[in-house]
Amino acid sequence: MQKRVVITGMGIWSCLGSTLDEVAKSLYEGRSGIVFDPERKEMGFRSALTGCVPLPDLKGELSRAQRVFMPEQAMYAYCATRDALLDAGVDADYLAAHEVGLLYGNDSSTVPVVKAVDTMREKKDTTLCGSGAIFQSMNSTVTMNLDCIFKLKGINLTVSGACASGSHAIGIGALLIQNGLQEMVVCGGAQEVNPFCVGSFDGISAFSTRESEPQKASRPFDRDRDGLVPGGGAATVIIESYESAVRRGAHIYGEVLGYGFSGNGDHISSPNVDGPVRSLEMAVRRAGISTKDIGYINAHATSTHVGDANEAKAIRKVFGDRTVEVTSTKSQTGHEMWMAGASEVIYSMLMMKRGFIAPNLNFENPDEDSEGLIIPAERLEKHFDVFLSNSFGFGGTNSTLVIKNI
Amino acid sequence: MTKEEFIAKLNASLAEEFEVEESVLVPEAPIKETLELDSLSFVDLIALVESVSGVKVAGTEVAKIATFGELYDYVYERM
Numbered sequence: 001m002q003k004r005v006v007i008t009g010m011g012i013w014s015c016l017g018s019t020l021d022e023v024a025k026s027l028y029e030g031r032s033g034i035v036f037d038p039e040r041k042e043m044g045f046r047s048a049l050t051g052c053v054p055l056p057d058l059k060g061e062l063s064r065a066q067r068v069f070m071p072e073q074a075m076y077a078y079c080a081t082r083d084a085l086l087d088a089g090v091d092a093d094y095l096a097a098h099e100v101g102l103l104y105g106n107d108s109s110t111v112p113v114v115k116a117v118d119t120m121r122e123k124k125d126t127t128l129c130g131s132g133a134i135f136q137s138m139n140s141t142v143t144m145n146l147d148c149i150f151k152l153k154g155i156n157l158t159v160s161g162a163c164a165s166g167s168h169a170i171g172i173g174a175l176l177i178q179n180g181l182q183e184m185v186v187c188g189g190a191q192e193v194n195p196f197c198v199g200s201f202d203g204i205s206a207f208s209t210r211e212s213e214p215q216k217a218s219r220p221f222d223r224d225r226d227g228l229v230p231g232g233g234a235a236t237v238i239i240e241s242y243e244s245a246v247r248r249g250a251h252i253y254g255e256v257l258g259y260g261f262s263g264n265g266d267h268i269s270s271p272n273v274d275g276p277v278r279s280l281e282m283a284v285r286r287a288g289i290s291t292k293d294i295g296y297i298n299a300h301a302t303s304t305h306v307g308d309a310n311e312a313k314a315i316r317k318v319f320g321d322r323t324v325e326v327t328s329t330k331s332q333t334g335h336e337m338w339m340a341g342a343s344e345v346i347y348s349m350l351m352m353k354r355g356f357i358a359p360n361l362n363f364e365n366p367d368e369d370s371e372g373l374i375i376p377a378e379r380l381e382k383h384f385d386v387f388l389s390n391s392f393g394f395g396g397t398n399s400t401l402v403i404k405n406i
Numbered sequence: 407m408t409k410e411e412f413i414a415k416l417n418a419s420l421a422e423e424f425e426v427e428e429s430v431l432v433p434e435a436p437i438k439e440t441l442e443l444d445s446l447s448f449v450d451l452i453a454l455v456e457s458v459s460g461v462k463v464a465g466t467e468v469a470k471i472a473t474f475g476e477l478y479d480y481v482y483e484r485m
Contacts, residue, residue, distance in 0.1 A: 064425050065447065125462060128453045131446040 002178040006406065008250040009088025009238030010346050011080040015051035015231055015333055018079065020087070024350040026332065027358040030379060032215035034229050034334050040195050040202075047207035049217050051231025051334040053193045066149055069135040071109050073190040073338075074145040076234035081146055081186060084236035089250055090184070092151070101154030101182040103173045104142045104236075105165025105189035107338045110197035112136035142190045142234075154182050160338075162393025163300075165189050167341025170237060171259030171399055177241050184240035189342035191232030198230045204269070208303060218335075219362035220301035220328035221308050221370040228302040231334030235343035253349055255404045257386070258287025264396025271307050271392055276300075276314035279398035283388065284318070287402040291319050294402070295384025296357055298348040300392045301328035302335045311390065312369040325380060326373045331361035341391035341399060348387045352405050355383045409482050412459065416478070419458050423450065433475030440474070459485050 012018070015033025016026035026033070033051050040048035056079050058067055070078065085091075090100075116133040120126060135141060140158040147156045155176065159169040166189020173185035201207070208217040208227040218229045245252050260283030264275035284291055297315060301308045308328075315326060329347045330336070336343050351357055356379055363370075363377040385405040392398045407415075421428040424441045437443065443451060452463050455477070461484045463471075471477050 127449055127465065128456055130453045131449040
């Protein structure tokens with residue numbers, strides 16, 4: 001008998017706010033977190049648009065010896081995890097007495113690599129890279145930092161699944177708990193926000209160039225979309241067995257009912273329809289529910305032509321004629337990439353708990369693929385008890401989570 | 407740059423990087439204990455000294471330098 005998996009804590013550091021209340025308010029008001037960054041234009045970017053995420057000031061909260069190993073995304077992840085653990089009622093004594101796991105999505109750490117390489121080229125002396133460079137440069141930098149700061153003793157692993165990383169982290173964490181291998185896992189996703197990490201992404205013409213109207217640039221499913229807007233930050237959810245949550249007397253937000261995954265086995269950048277369909281079908285099947293039970297779909301839709309079109313086809317194929325509200329919160333946040341799968345679970349959970357669906361900003365005209373979906377361009381007051389969240393990534397990695405209100 | 411100017415500049419950088427009061431950075435104070443250095447953060451001391459003075463202190467040499475006074479002398483003589 002598999003154990004039930006519930007969410008008991010959430011924390012976030014994003015362009016929509018750094019507390020759950022701030023983020024919920026931003027979602028409710030349909031506020032965009034996207035800005036024009038002049039520095040990117042000077043660097044030769046096609047598009048200087050980005051999510052605007054403040055850098056936390058951790059001096060005084062963490063020692064120099066801790067901060068020296070942390071690149072920006074580890075700082076975001078620290079803040080999100082600190083707040084999520086507090087939200088879950090998990091303190092240092094609990095962490096010391098239990099084997100709490102850590103699965104966090106991250107798929108780049110660019111700035112420390114650039115700085116170290118610049119130093120080596122200029123100075124011809126590797127010592128001058130400093131002590132933090134190696135630890136900041138590794139893909140696992142977020143999990144190595146969080147594990148040491150919070151003294152976590154369970155599984156300690158970075159999930160690198162491109163733009164599905166955060167979603168896979170939650171899904172795999174749920175599998176570990178379902179099978180009794182962990183009782184509690186800190187899950188999440190982090191994404192650095194700087195020009196260096198997305199310069200080559202901009203170079204393949206993936207970004208919207210609607211620079212004159214930054215807040216209208218991310219327009220998932222809209223006929224006139226012209227590319228994504230990169231964003232970032234970090235999001236953490238605390239998942240644990242239902243028995244553990246009840247034993248601790250923890251507040252339970254919801255239950256992870258199903259996790260589906262698939263690989264496209266196809267093109268490195270162009271998504272297809274079959275891969276996402278199999279991911280959606282697996283998540284619904286493992287959730288043990290019908291698509292009729294799902295009251296909201298948080299789409300992966302990033303505002304690219306092919307991606308949004310193929311996701312719309314996949315949703316229509318799985319859900320048939322029965323339609324349900326579909327939105328992409330990336331219309332407000334831009335594409336939070338490695339973080340997105342985790343942050344969008346939090347966005348969806350906040351909406352589910354507060355009885356609304358945030359507007360899919362800038363959805364003005366459907367195209368032939370999105371016209372069959374219900375995509376509210378205005379905020380909708382709606383109670384729902386189950387949502388489905390999609391995350392798809394380069395190389396054809398797909399993850400779908402189905403989460404139920406409790 | 408006079409030696410006093412160099413010491414003032416280095417101390418200001420050390421205080422900021424290692425988060426200590428400048429008042430503790432006196433010639434007779436032990437470097438390792440004052441800056442709470444371990445084998446990793448010794449690397450940061452070497453990098454900081456180089457950025458301030460242009461002088462690269464070899465890892466084998468830095469282990470022989472116990473006090474700030476010895477550090478000031480070693481670096482200033484090579485500038």
